[in-house]
Each structure stands twice: as structure tokens, then as C-alpha cells.
Amino acid sequence: MSDVARLAGVSIKTVSRVVNDEPAVHPDTAERVVAAIEQLGFRRNLGARNLRRGSTTGTIGLVVEDVGNPFYSELNRAVERIATSFGRHVLTGSSGENSDRERELSLEFCARRVDGLLIVPAGLQHGYLVPEMRAGTPVVFLDRPAGDIVADTVLVDNLGGTIEAVGHLVRHGHRRIAFLGDSPDIFTAAERLRGFREGCVRNGISYDESLVAMQTPTPETVGHAVRKLIGGPNPATAVIAGNNRVAVHLLRALAHAERRPALVSFDDFELADLLDPPVTVIAHDVSALGHAAAELLFARIQGDQSAPRKVVLPVHLVARGSGEAAL
Amino acid sequence: MSDVARLAGVSIKTVSRVVNDEPAVHPDTAERVVAAIEQLGFRRNLGARNLRRGSTTGTIGLVVEDVGNPFYSELNRAVERIATSFGRHVLTGSSGENSDRERELSLEFCARRVDGLLIVPAGLQHGYLVPEMRAGTPVVFLDRPAGDIVADTVLVDNLGGTIEAVGHLVRHGHRRIAFLGDSPDIFTAAERLRGFREGCVRNGISYDESLVAMQTPTPETVGHAVRKLIGGPNPATAVIAGNNRVAVHLLRALAHAERRPALVSFDDFELADLLDPPVTVIAHDVSALGHAAAELLFARIQGDQSAPRKVVLPVHLVARGSGEAAL
DNA sequence: CCGCATTATGACAACGTTGTCTCACTCGGG
DNA sequence: CCCGAGTGAGACAACGTTGTCATAATGCGG
Numbered sequence: 014m015s016d017v018a019r020l021a022g023v024s025i026k027t028v029s030r031v032v033n034d035e036p037a038v039h040p041d042t043a044e045r046v047v048a049a050i051e052q053l054g055f056r057r058n059l060g061a062r063n064l065r066r067g068s069t070t071g072t073i074g075l076v077v078e079d080v081g082n083p084f085y086s087e088l089n090r091a092v093e094r095i096a097t098s099f100g101r102h103v104l105t106g107s108s109g110e111n112s113d114r115e116r117e118l119s120l121e122f123c124a125r126r127v128d129g130l131l132i133v134p135a136g137l138q139h140g141y142l143v144p145e146m147r148a149g150t151p152v153v154f155l156d157r158p159a160g161d162i163v164a165d166t167v168l169v170d171n172l173g174g175t176i177e178a179v180g181h182l183v184r185h186g187h188r189r190i191a192f193l194g195d196s197p198d199i200f201t202a203a204e205r206l207r208g209f210r211e212g213c214v215r216n217g218i219s220y221d222e223s224l225v226a227m228q229t230p231t232p233e234t235v236g237h238a239v240r241k242l243i244g245g246p247n248p249a250t251a252v253i254a255g256n257n258r259v260a261v262h263l264l265r266a267l268a269h270a271e272r273r274p275a276l277v278s279f280d281d282f283e284l285a286d287l288l289d290p291p292v293t294v295i296a297h298d299v300s301a302l303g304h305a306a307a308e309l310l311f312a313r314i315q316g317d318q319s320a321p322r323k324v325v326l327p328v329h330l331v332a333r334g335s336g337e338a339a340l
Numbered sequence: 341m342s343d344v345a346r347l348a349g350v351s352i353k354t355v356s357r358v359v360n361d362e363p364a365v366h367p368d369t370a371e372r373v374v375a376a377i378e379q380l381g382f383r384r385n386l387g388a389r390n391l392r393r394g395s396t397t398g399t400i401g402l403v404v405e406d407v408g409n410p411f412y413s414e415l416n417r418a419v420e421r422i423a424t425s426f427g428r429h430v431l432t433g434s435s436g437e438n439s440d441r442e443r444e445l446s447l448e449f450c451a452r453r454v455d456g457l458l459i460v461p462a463g464l465q466h467g468y469l470v471p472e473m474r475a476g477t478p479v480v481f482l483d484r485p486a487g488d489i490v491a492d493t494v495l496v497d498n499l500g501g502t503i504e505a506v507g508h509l510v511r512h513g514h515r516r517i518a519f520l521g522d523s524p525d526i527f528t529a530a531e532r533l534r535g536f537r538e539g540c541v542r543n544g545i546s547y548d549e550s551l552v553a554m555q556t557p558t559p560e561t562v563g564h565a566v567r568k569l570i571g572g573p574n575p576a577t578a579v580i581a582g583n584n585r586v587a588v589h590l591l592r593a594l595a596h597a598e599r600r601p602a603l604v605s606f607d608d609f610e611l612a613d614l615l616d617p618p619v620t621v622i623a624h625d626v627s628a629l630g631h632a633a634a635e636l637l638f639a640r641i642q643g644d645q646s647a648p649r650k651v652v653l654p655v656h657l658v659a660r661g662s663g664e665a666a667l
Numbered sequence: 668c669c670g671c672a673t674t675a676t677g678a679c680a681a682c683g684t685t686g687t688c689t690c691a692c693t694c695g696g697g
Numbered sequence: 698c699c700c701g702a703g704t705g706a707g708a709c710a711a712c713g714t715t716g717t718c719a720t721a722a723t724g725c726g727g
Contacts, residue, residue, distance in 0.1 A: 061682075061685090
């Protein structure tokens with residue numbers, strides 16, 4: 014900036030005035046300054062500006078499990094849309110379902126003085142955020158609640174959705190229903206399992222632990238589980254997939270199986286409607302989840318001091334075929 | 341920081357030393373400082389630090405068309421992985437295929453002094469980046485080349501891939517092949533169309549312009565195009581989808597059609613192998629694209645001054661069934 | 668007990684901006 | 698011709714850090 018000032022023959026402050034479109038600069042002077050800026054390719058350093066003004070940094074942080082997972086990327090997009098409408102940019106990071114990494118990313122973002130933080134938590138302990146929140150960085154948890162602190166949270170109705178899935182299958186004659194979930198350390202997985210159990214109870218079928226498998230979904234783990242669940246002497250006739258990852262691996266494992274159970278998947282996913290048979294899902298609006306969380310965050314950023322809120326978004330069953338009959 | 345210093349009864353510089361793990365601080369002093377830091381919930385301001393040190397900001401910018409599109413989110417993930425390994429964070433932004441927005445995002449990121457910029461360009465004019473590049477911000481273009489400047493670029497073999505797709509269909513007896521691409525303003529779309537034409541020539545079938553439709557893919561545009569292409573008196577017996585968006589809409593439009601042409605899609609996509617019939621695709625490694633571009637960017641960041649490079653990654657046809665026979 | 672290296676600490680400036688205050692100059696009215 | 702208001706511009710400090718240098722306190726050999 015001082016280079017520009019020297020070239021234009023003005024003071025550095027005048028350059029600042031021009032850059033900020035402040036009035037009270039003579040048009041001739043402004044023109045000289047603009048010319049110098051062009052010539053030198055000057056661009057003001059936003060970091061320094063924010064430091065001096067003590068204002069917002071114009072960024073928010075988003076910590077998810079994996080920005081490459083379609084579920085989180087859709088979330089990311091929704092968040093970005095709101096952020097843009099508030100003139101902010103988004104710093105993203107993938108925790109990889111590792112709570113240390115989640116913590117690292119979150120604190121790093123705080124050190125960068127993001128205006129707010131959106132977290133899909135990997136772990137259960139969030140005491141580390143208390144000082145940051147006290148220092149004025151709003152935090153909103155989404156998809157999963159915070160472990161041991163009170164904070165704004167936006168969730169979907171995992172429990173109700175899974176109960177509905179069980180009901181749907183029972184209405185179509187199934188009594189031996191298996192549940193294939195993600196690792197039980199993950200809130201949504203645990204909650205959906207709880208819904209499965211509750212659904213069994215409400216629909217008068219026995220909850221059979223041998224029909225449940227909870228683990229990080231990979232082709233191998235899901236393949237192994239599915240062979241066990243539908244291969245035995247008294248096999249399940251229907252399966253509930255605990256999330257879109259499980260569903261995808263499950264579908265692949267079943268593609269060439271002789272016996273193909275009925276299927277309901279928690280989470281909608283692209284092309285589910287074009288498979289044969291089309292996959293019945295418990296759908297929820299991922300964009301709405303991102304929007305709601307981001308809107309809440311920006312309300313906080315703009316000074317909303319009300320008590321922490323907990324929002325639970327509805328889910329709905331989309332019957333496409335795979336839940337009505339065996340595949 | 342001065343609060344911490346006051347509480348610990350030391351100078352602000354000593355706090356700095358403790359925070360930075362510099363030697364030559366007495367253990368007792370350090371302990372007092374650490375206690376004060378804990379008590380006050382202090383976290384050093386990375387913005388100020390970077391300003392003072394004049395070092396890197398520890399961030400890179402990534403501008404894509406839509407972070408929510410599975411293609412770009414996979415790219416995002418790959419970039420993030422490399423960035424993390426170099427201790428950087430990623431600022432992402434979606435241009436929405438709008439060149440003004442692309443420019444806005446890129447320049448904003450430069451003003452934030454990102455250490456480097458990865459751009460999937462929406463427009464064809466990139467002169468606006470020249471001052472930034474001259475000022476030392478390395479820029480790598482990926483998936484599409486820069487419009488009017490010389491810069492590092494990482495592409496996939498759009499031309500060769502589409503030629504291969506045509507060849508595959510011709511080998512399976514098709515002579516009336518349609519091409520459904522994205523808007524011809526998009527480099528990859530134009531290039532694939534060029535490959536289609538070249539493929540027709542090389543395989544001795546006539547290139548028929550009435551079998552080509554190039555437009556932004558939506559359910560409506562693709563539906564309309566497909567009705568025209570396979571509905572007429574002399575319909576196409578095979579279709580090449582120009583990218584994964586086109587393919588998805590195309591599959592949906594064909595789901596209940598009487599006549600279903602053979603299909604090859606440029607870009608692999610999730611579940612393509614589980615459709616009926618499984619979709620034959622021109623696959624390319626999106627992660628490799630992101631990795632290559634990010635690696636190149638970090639080489640530049642670390643001072644590589646060699647001539648701008650142009651990398652073209654190979655693609656390969658994955659025959660799954662939809663290209664061998666009509667659907 | 669002195670001198671000198673070593674260790675621990677602090678004062679100060681600087682990074683690139685912008686807010687505040689001050690100053691010089693112009694202009695119009697009395 | 699003087700004065701007050703208005704206009705345009707600069708000097709300076711400050712944002713929160715860290716690099717440089719200076720200085721005080723300590724230890725050790727002679």
C-alpha cells in the first residue's frame with residue numbers, strides 16, 4: 014500500500030480511503046491512486062484489515078466427517094449458500110470420524126477467528142469448545158448432538174424414522190427384520206438402532222439381537238454381515254440399512270445373491286429410484302439440515318443471545334418398492 | 341495476550357515464547373503462563389501471527405462449480421487430503437458455472453492471501469489473475485484449462501475417452517449414435533463433443549448433427565432431448581452421455597421408455613454398476629485429478645519455478661453392459 | 668571476589684491496515 | 698479584509714502477534 018502511495022504521490026491513508034470508497038477524496042487524486050493500484054497489481058490484505066478493524070473475518074468453519082461423502086457435500090453446499098448470502102466464506106475440514114482430528118480442526122478454525130463454527134461431531138467430548146464459545150464464537154452442532162456441553166443443535170428424527178421403517182416392513186408381512194448400522198459410537202447409528210428396537214416393540218415383533226450388526230461400513234464388513242443375516246437357517250426376510258453408506262455396500266453385496274431380502278434404507282441417495290426394484294428410503298432433507306444450522310449460526314453471529322435451541326427435522330418414508338416385496 | 345501476561349506477571353513477549361514453545365523460558369514461568377492461558381481461555385490469533393511473520397497463511401483456495409456435486413466433492417476431498425499433508429486448510433467456493441462469481445471468489449481468496457489457488461474455471465478469461473500470479477500466488481487450473489493465460493493445468497483425456505466410447509458402441513453394432521452433452525460453453529463438454537465427432541470419423545460412421553444435443557442438463561432439457569433423439573422415424577440406437585449429470589437425468593428419462601438405446605456415460609458414478617443393465621462408463625480417477633493438481637500447486641508454493649505444466653490424465657472404458665446391448 | 672559467558676526476560680518496532688485527530692487550504696458572507 | 702465552515706489530505710496510533718536487541722540475573726572458573 015505504501016508503494017501505491019509513493020507512486021501516486023499521496024499518503025498511505027489516502028490510498029486506504031480510495032480502496033474503501035470513502036468520500037472526501039478529490040476525483041483527480043482518486044484517479045491517480047487507482048492508476049497506481051492497477052499498475053502495481055495491489056490488492057488489500059484482508060487479514061490486516063480484519064485485524065485492525067476487529068470486525069469479523071468473514072469466514073465460518075465447517076467440520077464434517079468427509080467432504081467427499083455425498084451426504085456431507087450436499088450439507089456443505091447448503092451451508093455455503095447461506096454463508097454466501099451473509100457475505101461469508103467457508104473453511105471446510107474432514108474429521109474422518111476421528112475426534113482428535115475434529116478437535117484439532119475446530120480449534121484451528123477458532124485460532125483463525127472464524128465468525129462461527131458448524132460441527133458434525135465425531136466425538137462425545139466438547140468441553141474444549143467452552144472457552145471458545147465463552148470468547149464469543151458461536152457453535153452449532155448438526156446431524157449429531159454435542160457430547161457434554163449445552164449448545165445449539167440441529168438433528169433429524171432418527172428415532173421416528175427408523176420406527177416408521179420397521180412399521181412399513183411389518184405392514185408388508187415381514188417379521189424377521191435385520192438392522193445393519195454404522196458403528197454404534199456414532200450418535201445417528203445408535204439412535205437409529207434404538208428406533209429399530211422401539212419399532213420392533215411397537216409392532217409386536219421380537220427384537221432379536223442376532224439380527225443386528227453395527228460396524229463401520231466397508232464392502233467387507235457389510236458383505237460378511239449380510240451373509241450371516243440372510244444366510245442362516247432362520248434368515249431375515251427384510252433389512253434396514255442404517256445409512257447411505259451401508260445401503261450402497263449392502264446393495265452391492267446382494268446384487269448376485271440368491272435370496273434378496275426386502276430393504277429400507279435410512280438416507281435417500283441418488284439413483285435409489287432407478288435400481289431394480291427401486292429402493293424405499295427414509296428420506297430427510299439434507300439441504301434443510303444445512304440451511305437450518307447455518308441460519309441458526311448466523312442468528313447467533315448477529316447477536317441472538319437466546320437459550321440454546323435444539324431443532325429436530327422431520328423425516329418421511331418414500332415407498333419405492335424394495336420395502337414392499339423381497340428384492 | 342496482554343491479559344495473559346498481566347495475570348501471569350510476565351511480559352507479553354514471554355507469553356509469545358511459551359505459546360511458540362521457544363526454549364529459554366524458565367519452567368516455573370512457563371507453568372504460570374500456561375495456567376493463565378488456561379484460565380483465560382486464550383488462543384493466539386493466527387491472522388495477526390501470519391501478518392507479523394509475513395509467512396504463509398496456511399490456507400489454499402479451491403473454486404469449483406458446485407461443492408455439492410459428487411464429482412467436485414470427491415475432488416475437494418482429494419485436494420483436502422494433500423493440503424492437510426502440507427499443513428494447510430482449504431477455503432472452498434462454488435462458482436455455479438458463473439464466470440463473474442469465479443472471479444469474485446478467486447480474487448477474494450487472493451485478498452485473504454491464500455498460499456495458492458486451485459480453480460475449475462467457469463469462464464474463459466483469466467487475465468484478472470495475472471497480477472496475483474505475478475505477486476506470487478501460484479494458480480493451478482483443473483479439469484478445464486485457463487482461457488487466455490498460460491498456467492499450470494491438469495486435465496483428463498476428454499477427447500480420447502469419447503473416441504473410445506464411440507468405438508465401443510460401433511464394435512457392438514451401433515451406427516446411429518447420439519451425443520447428449522452439457523452446455524458447449526464448458527470446455528469438457530466441447531472437448532467431448534469434438535471427441536464424438538472424431539470418433540464417428542475414425543469409425544466410419546457419419547457424424548449427424550441432428551443426433552447431438554448440448555445444453556445444461558436438467559430433467560426437462562435431457563428428457564426433451566432424449567425424446568427427440570430416440571423417438572423419431574430414424575432413431576439413435578445408442579447414446580453417449582457427456583457427463584454424470586446428463587447420465588443421471590438420461591437414465592431417469594429412459595426408465596419407463598419403450599425403446600431404450602445402448603448407453604455409455606462419460607464419468608463414472610456411484611451405483612452405475614448396480615443398475616439394470618449396469619452402465620458402461622468412461623471412467624477417470626477424480627481423486628487422482630485432485631491429487632495431481634494439489635501436488636503441483638504445493639510444488640509451486642514451495643518454490644518450483646519451472647515452466648508451466650500441462651498434465652493430461654488417462655481415462656479408461658469400463659464395460660458393464662449398457663454399451664453392449666440396448667437397455 | 669571479579670569477569671565473562673549463559674540464561675531468562677522485557678522493551679520496542681514492525682507486519683498492513685484503518686480510525687481519530689489535526690492541519691492547510693478554499694470559499695462565501697459580512 | 699476577516700472569519701467560520703467545509704473540503705481534502707496527512708500524521709499517528711492501534712489491532713495481536715513475533716523478531717531483534719538490550720538488559721538483568723545467575724553460575725562458574727580463576
